[in-house]
Amino acid sequence: MNTIIPVENNDVLAAFRSFLKRLMESGVVEALLVPLETGDGTVLPALVTDPARLDAERANPLMPVMPINNARAVSAITGKHTPAKIGAVLRPCEIRALVELVKLQQATLDHVLVIGMDCPGTYELNEFLSRNGGHGERCAANFAEYLTAAREGREPVIEGLELRPACRMCIHPMLENVDVHIHLFGVDVNRGLPVTLKDDVAAALQITEPGAGGGESLGEAVTRLTAGRQKVREEALGNIRKQMASNGGITGLFTSCIRCHNCMTACPICYCKTCLFKTAAFDHEPSFYLNAARRKGATRLLGDTLLFHMTRLNHMSTSCISCGMCTSACPSDIPVGAIFSAIGEQVQAEFEYVPGRDAAEALPLITFHPDEWTEIGEEK
């Protein structure tokens, strides 16, 4: 069912908050995962159980930054069993990552109300902070520009800042199949925030009259935005592919890797409690390095840098949802996300698999069909 949350004095956030408060006070959710403002111009994800804190701490899901991919947070608070009815305000890439984590048995959607919102994109945290410190008029202007860009279906540019590279090439800024869908694209939110709800949620909130959902140009705005981003994506991934196909291949892309493993830490899909590369398997005897050097005549120290990235590709490229948290986390500015998307896209195509599409779909590498690829292994 569609409804419209009334917005007063152009205060979209207050309207958004009042809706979230209503979800909590009506008992639809007992706890809410939502970003709260920190006072220095950014937000942190938080789990809120007292609805009064939504106003007091200024809950702000529209702040265009993503300190973590919140699928991780949902995994932490649900695991195999959700202890309470939890609501989670998530961006599309967070929802897609969450779906993959559910398949990997690291999270559950039982008793979780997924509140998704259209996402015009996010900025690098530090860059955004340097432009948006504190509150006041400057922030308000930035916020207004952000919402206007979403209405018009163009890239938001705040004080010369560009979106994160992953957002600039995001072709899934809109949601499908969520419990609650907050619309931003193609609508003038200052005149009311359109929401699409599942019927049981609407009933619990005693919303009986369907309002006109979305705006007239809703579809148009998204099409315009994604068409532009598709082009950016093809160009960016094309460049990466060209480099990988040239001499040296992927090796050349990771020469500046400092082995901090930030990409792995930031990746919502890489869930292993202890990564293989942090175990004793990679605690080598001194002779190991000498042998490695003797074999090739010279060897990079410390070794196994590319092995780490290639292994990660094998472990998670089928589930890579292109959120680009790895790129944002890389201190050496390696386009990790684009590299993983460029390869992941091909692996996913091979299995006709779209990560994040449906929690009921099996992961490509844990399922099989006896009658597929029957020519493999039989070659003479």
Place this chain on the structure above:
Amino acid sequence: MQYEIRNTQQKGDSMTTNESYEPHIVAFLCNWCTYTGADLAGTSRLQYPPNVRVVRMMCSGAVDPVYILKPLLDGADGVLIGGCHPGDCHYQTGNYKTRRRYIAMRQILKNAGFDDQRVWLRWISASEGQRFAETVTEMVTALKQLGPSPMRVAWAV
């Protein structure tokens, strides 16, 4: 294996020229089928090139991608995975999963700029000693045509 490769290298087995190039192959063979098949090749006194170093696995499904990548990046010229024919897995479905993992691995290697022709997956049963010997012979021929792996001297990996 490390010592063996080092020793052959010291004996003058060139890492860079094609002339005297002998490919190094690391093989992961399933205990129930291909390893037994390789054993049969031996007891039947079948001749095949000595370029292969065998690691015995309990199942081809136990071959983690990292086992394949590690020798490749360290300069092995080829990796062979041997398992039971589909439907014959000792653990029912291990080789079906191997097959999917191999498909993914091949795609990743190809797109990352590696030669996916260096990784072979073959189903060889315990009774196919002949097929094992032929497979190794074929693989050695193919790898000689491909030339030494560029990873033999690539130090910055």
